[in-house]
Amino acid sequence: MTRDDVTECAQNDKLIVALGEIWLMQNVGNRLRRRNITSFRLRLAGRLLLLIRDKLQLMESTMSSVLIPKNFDLIVESTLDVCKENQEKELQNPSSAIKLGYDLSRLASLKLGFSIKASDEKLKQEATDFLRLMQLEWSVKVTKPARVTLEERRFNKEKELPHPEDIAHLATYMVEALKTLDLSEPNEAIFREAVILTQARLLLYNRRRPGELESLRIDTYLSRADLDETDLSMRQSLSDFEKKLLKTQDLVEIRGKTGRGVPVLIPLETQRVLEFLSNKAYRDKGGIKAENPYMFANKSSGVVRAGDSLNEVKERLGAKLKYPKRILATNLRKYTATIAHVLC
Template sequence: MLEEVSDAPSQKLVSEVYTIMSRDDVTECAKGDPLIVSLGNNWLKRNMGNKLKRKYYSSSRMRGAARLLQHLRTITNTNMTMSKFICPMYFDKMCEAALLCASMENDDEEDLKSPSSTLEIGFDIKRMKNLKLGLALKSDDKDQKREAEEFTTLLKMEWSISVSRMAHLKLREDRMNRPHKPLPIPQDLSILGGRVSSELKEMGMNVKKTFENYKRAVMLLETRLLTYNKRRSGELEALSLENYKSRSQGLDEADRALMGEDLTDLEKYLVTSQELIQIRGKIGKIVPILVPEDAKTLMADDVRRAVGVKPWNNYVFANTGDGVIRAYDSLKSICGELSLSAPEQITSVTMRKYIATLSQVIDMKDFELEWLCNLFGHTASIHKLHYRSTSGFIERVDIGKLMLLVCQVVSCHAEESDQHVESPENVPENEEVDLEEDEVPRKKPCTRQAWTEEEETEIKELLHSNFQTKTFPKMKECMGAISKSRRKGGVVWKRKWETIKKKVIRMMKKNPHLKP
């Protein structure tokens, strides 16, 4: 797929990216190469929706490509541009330079200090190859087009074996050998949450409007929302004023129709005391932030103006410049003020892993796990592979009991076999053994629980609208019926939602004129 190409720096690239890049020879190399400038433009457009972080992504990728170009020039003892190196003649040199970007030591290809850098460079090489091809097509340069296409062929044939495989092996080896990063201590989280919550309640509008007090309030709010929602710190600090003003309060008509009026006291409290904000998550996914009661009073506009926040700074947690007060720094600062057992173990990532690990012990259902994944903003496979760590309790106790049980079963089976199996000398040759009919192993019969009249009557009441409109219920409606049945002390809640759905469908088909 061709990239949108331009070898001249865009206005946003100059104003946003160039101003934050370090002033050294790497940056000068990046700014002076047309293809690397095109790569910076491309990365800026790829992350157009992430206004807060896009400049850092573009700067990092441009500097990585510049280091690759510096290694290529050293290896070949030339001063060519990146476009000249993207051709079949220099493919092997490109592989060597990519490994050097991972700080390869002693000419040992398996000794890579930073294998992830090599993988990132590989993706950017493919992008720069596409950029060169796009420029060649626009200028009708057949030689450049042929070089880019032949370089593409070599990438497909040899890059994974020459570079990527070694980087992946090194990453897996490092992941296996590195010490396990411990999860936060529950008592530390309790102390942190209690301290932040109490201090937020003490802060009010009567506090003197100074930047120090404003910054303190922002740090407390960021810490409270991080610990409560287990959000990524970068997502939280990018909360805009528009997101906050469009927050959801209470229940809308659809939620009321679904849940009904039979809410428990706890559910009523959570609905009335919390607010819901929708923000941009990873890869543009919309993720929620729950605002608890003690954190509902955010910074007012007059407070922002009084402490020196610029009118055009559109972030809730704005600083006096064009950026934000970092949520990661706020969390670390608050943790450092308290007497915690292990404050270094409390980060936004470890708290997400903490919740993901606890979900194993709770034995969550599939739809409940889906809710949790939607809150985190990732898929179930990422949840199980990356975030969820097997707790020491599960490994030592539950899995340990399973292993002991298997050993006992095998031991008992071996003893029974020794006692009942006859010696080969006592068994006549060519004698067939016939099993009696009662001795033939049979499949365990399936037991089904018949539906009672009480259950059928309750189903008609709970799914009254479905029977009226003759529409089959969906999972959400069945789960709502189960929830109502549990609150009212009914009996249908003991059934699975799939069983309830099948029963309703059978009832409708059996008697189409059924009146609820």
């Protein structure tokens, strides 16, 4: 986390630290992102506690001491302030208000658990009453206006899909760049260029969520299935063109949203580069740590962001793209869904 007053407040509060431990455990299957998810939740709770302290003029207050029934309305007001409610009673960050609702319930439940273990009837009653107030009033005072704001934004948002010519320009550029990429003398610059081009190409080709693609591990790639091994009964129903595609592509299954497996097709032009990226000797020369298990590794223990790779490729094409701001991972998936609907 960023080192500031919010971080210090969160890390020194017993209840907020316990909340962080819960978020780490809840996201145990998402090792790549759970640190970021937990950090965000801790900082959100820390910002709320700092604001409550300021309103109460009690700078040493803990989250446990402020989660009491008589402070409920103050906590509602502070939550709306954290989410930047304007004069028109519209929240600037409505999703944060919804998240805080869930986390305040967790924090009160943690307080209840600690009080039961310590046989502290006073704290137990405070936590029980606060949780009851959350059930009775929070949805009306915070959750409902937050969801209404989100729904209005979705409705009023311009729904602009990527231009077909822009997608064609991107695909052509990446295919040619991957085919001509010189991998004979690996170094840090070459390795990063290989990561950027391959990530962007797979993102455009498969229309996957960036986080899913980033989580591709080397062992998962090396154990991938050959599409030529597809069930014989299925192959008999394929056209000649589809059978040819089977011979030029590989298939790898990666961890998707909620932990389910999702397929990623590996087109021919990326296969050579992926072999390069998974080679231990080349990774060493690229400055990648031996313990980093991810295909698209950065020089620390994480990964290069797929969205950043796509943005860099867009910048290289510059004026050749008509509407570069429309080319986002979410819009690419919507584009695919729209085309599929038109063809049905």
